[in-house]
Amino acid sequence: MSIQLATDAVVFGYQHEQLFVALVRRKYPPFEGHWALPGGFVLENESLEQAVRRELEEETGIKINYLEQLYTFGEPGRDPRHRVVSVAYFGLVRPSDFQIVAATDAAEVAWFDTKDLPPLAFDHHHILDMALHRLRSKLTYEPIGLNLLDPQFPFGDLERLYMTILDQSIDRRNFRKKFMGFGILNELPAKAATADKGRPGKLYAFDVEQYNALKEKGFLFDIK
Amino acid sequence: MSIQLATDAVVFGYQHEQLFVALVRRKYPPFEGHWALPGGFVLENESLEQAVRRELEEETGIKINYLEQLYTFGEPGRDPRHRVVSVAYFGLVRPSDFQIVAATDAAEVAWFDTKDLPPLAFDHHHILDMALHRLRSKLTYEPIGLNLLDPQFPFGDLERLYMTILDQSIDRRNFRKKFMGFGILNELPAKAATADKGRPGKLYAFDVEQYNALKEKGFLFDIK
DNA sequence: CCAAAAGTGTTCGCAGTACACCCATGC
């Protein structure tokens, strides 16, 4: 049997100051019953990205909002039976595109808080660590965090998202000054969303056009 | 026939203010006679990195000094015959570890100036572009450029290396001040190397220990 | 009126940048 090619997806979701990952429960050996990253074998006539999207669709029904290749894992022995080389991707989804499902014994798919993970199958912990690392570092030089929010969001959500994922406090005034300085957020006429508590914030939307224009010229994002 | 897994290597060498890539001439169709990146199929029991090193050894005899995974290319149709997914790596070699071989019709391996490349087989131009991009950006936040110099080198070589690869002029005083500030270069007692012209420079060596210590603590390189 | 979150400006220090002259060597 020759080398088999698979994909795995590390899909993050953010809500209520928690960063989640989508995991699926394995039905068959090896690692039967363990939680694992969604993924599977690449078909003959699909691209790698298509394979990831198809598997995600089949296994989780998740609608992905951002997807990029992460790394390819190919150590012999990472799958105890065959030689499987896996191209890992990492993806982001909006809160409105997933429901938080608590992990139960019956569940087949669930979102887990990245701070409270179960044991994972294969080398998936390693893959997840790399994805988390990539997410954190990329957050500071590209505004990919916006893919974790709904299309319209109050600015405070963005602040909290950064603080949650980077796991550090951020000066609200400096953060806003800097982020707004890029000019990639549009203030919406829509009045503030319903606020549970406190003063409601204005709503903003990501201006993709403006962002691409800036990226062409080469600009430095560099959020801390 | 199932999907085949291969590796390709983009190996850079630097000398005399020129950045070179190692290419091999293809002996068989498709693209017979074209220049291509060294690479080949992954064997059943070797890791991806071992595969790259083996192929490099077999096809070019090059002694590699730095190697990292670049990206995995898997579009159906990138190889006109079969479905081949290729994990690309990028590598760096020291000047003392390669001889510049001019490309001739007889040559099987040659170093090409990255500014003067022949047509390449498959999507290898695309791979090479990505590697160049990665090299340039990585140069500014990790001192990987040192892997392109001999273990002992005059500081001026480092300056010229950065200027060549980044294709821009650099203020010598600021560059030295900043680079030296990291404390990862040791001045050697060895007197200056033979200089062709002008005043000979002091020799320096990369202090890997010091560098790793710094990296642990998390420091920002950021050379421009 | 109290609690909770939104919104906003100024000061300080440092690091990046710009800039030019003298030194050592080979021929």
Added chain:
DNA sequence: GCATGGGTGTACTGCGAACACTTTTGG
């Protein structure tokens, strides 16, 4: 002594960092 590259210090400026009070809303 001339050409070539090596080696060095200072002043400016702009950006990141630190920092606290007022406003709006719901209860």
